[in-house]
Amino acid sequence: MKLEELRFGTDLVKRGFASMQKGGVIMDVVNAEQARIAEQAGAVAVMALERVPAEIRKAGGVARMADPLKVAEIIEAVSIPVMGKVRIGHTVEAQILESLGVDMIDESEVLTPADEEYHIDKTAFTVPFVCGARNLGEALRRIDEGAAMVRTKGEAGTGNVVEAVRHMRAIMGEIRQLQGMSRQERVERARVIEAPAHLVEECAELGRLPVVNFSAGGIATPADAALMMHLGADGVFVGSGIFLSEHPERMARAIVESVDHRDDPARIAEISKGLGEAMRGLDIHAIPESEVLRFRGR
C-alpha cells in the first residue's frame, strides 16, 4: 500500500479519535511528573498546560498557549494522547501545537481570546479540535467550524460544577425539544439559535450531538464526575480538581473509577472515602464579571 493511498485528517479519523475517549477522564497536567501520575491513574488523555485554570485565574494578565518546551516534555512522558489549549481564534498557536505532535487541540475560553469575532477554521487542520459550548447553538456552530468534539464550558478553575450542569442540561434539553418538533419548526429553531439547519436535523435524528460530548469546567470530586455522566456526558475533563486537591493521585484514581461506576452509588461512596480535601471552590456569583470565562467566545 502506497503512502498516497492513506488519507489523513478526515472527519472520520478526527471524530473517531474523540470516540475512543468515551467513558474516560482527561486530566489537566503542568509537567511530566503529573502526566505520568494521570496516566497511571487511568486517564484516557492529558491536557498539557502552563498552569491549571485556578492558577490562571489567580495569575491574571493574558493567558496564552503553554511553552512548547513544556508540551514536548509532556508528550515525551506518556503513551496516552496529549491535548493542548490555544486561545480562541489563534490559528498560529494551533499550528504550533499541531507541529509539536499534540493529538487534539482545545480552542479554549480558559485562555485569553485572540479573536472576538471568529474561531479557528478547524477544517484546515489534520489534528482534531475540541471546543467549549454553553448551549446547542454554540455547540453546533463549533461543529460546523470543524470541531470533532464538544465539551461544556462550565466555569473553569472554580471547583464549582454548577455551570457545567447548566450547560449540559441546556444542550441535552434543547435536543429533546427538537425531537418533539416538526421539520418546519426545527428550521425556524435553527435560525433562532444561529445554527446550521442540517446539524439541527442531525441532532433530532440521533437524539444527541453528532460528535462526542464531554463535560468540563468545575468538576472537583468523584460525585461531580458521575453527576455529569448522568446528565448525558460521554466523559469528563478535570482541570484544577485533581492536582490542586490534597492527594492528587488518589483523587485521580477515584474520579476514573467513579465515571466507570456512575450507576453504582455504593461503589462511589466507597471510592470517595477519605480522599482528603477537594480543591477549594469559588462561589460563581462572587466572580467579577470581567473574570467570568464562560462568556468568552459565542
Next chain:
Amino acid sequence: MGGDGDLRIGVLALQGDVSEHVTAFEAALDARSEHHAPVVAVRRAEDLAGLEGLAVPGGESTAISRLIDKNRMRRPLLEFGGGIFATCAGMVLAASEVHDPRVDPLGLIEMTIERNAFGRQRESFECDLPVNGLSHPFHAVFIRPPVASRIGPGARGLAVLEPGTVVVRKEPHLALSFHPELGTDLRLHHLFLDGL
C-alpha cells in the same frame, strides 16, 4: 450456521467506543436472523456468563487495563471460552506480549504488539485495505493504531501494512488494528460470527 438466532455477543464496556460496537454487532446479527439476543454491555464478570463472543473495543489500553484489574475481571476474561473480537486498544489488551510496561495484556491471543506503531493522531488515517479472504478491499479507519510484530503458531495474518500485521485471525478470535465499528461494512463482523 444454524442457531444464529441464539448467538449471544457482549461488548466490554469499561471505556472506549462501546456504543459503536453494540450498534455494529446489532446490525450484523439483524442481517443474519430476524430474532436474536440483544448485544449486552459487559461491565462486570457476571455479565460474561452465556456469551459466545466478546468485543473488546477501541479506547485507551492503559485505562481499560487498569479498570479490568479494578473490577476484578482479569481472571474471568482469561477463563472466557468464547471468541474475542478485538479492535485497536482491544488488540493490545488481547495480546500475549506488549513492548510497553504500562499495559498488562490479557494473553488471549499469542502475538506481540507495538502500540501507536504509526505515530501520533496526525499520522492516523483511513485507507482501502486488502484483506485475505475478502473479495474487495475493506475501508479501514486507523486511529493511533497498534500492529502485531509477531504472531504465534496457529494464527494467520490476514492483512499487513508496514510496519506490521493489522488483521490477526486465530479462530475463534479476530484482532484488528483498525475500527470496523466506525463504518457500515460488516464483513469482518460476519467473518467473526461465522467462526463462533
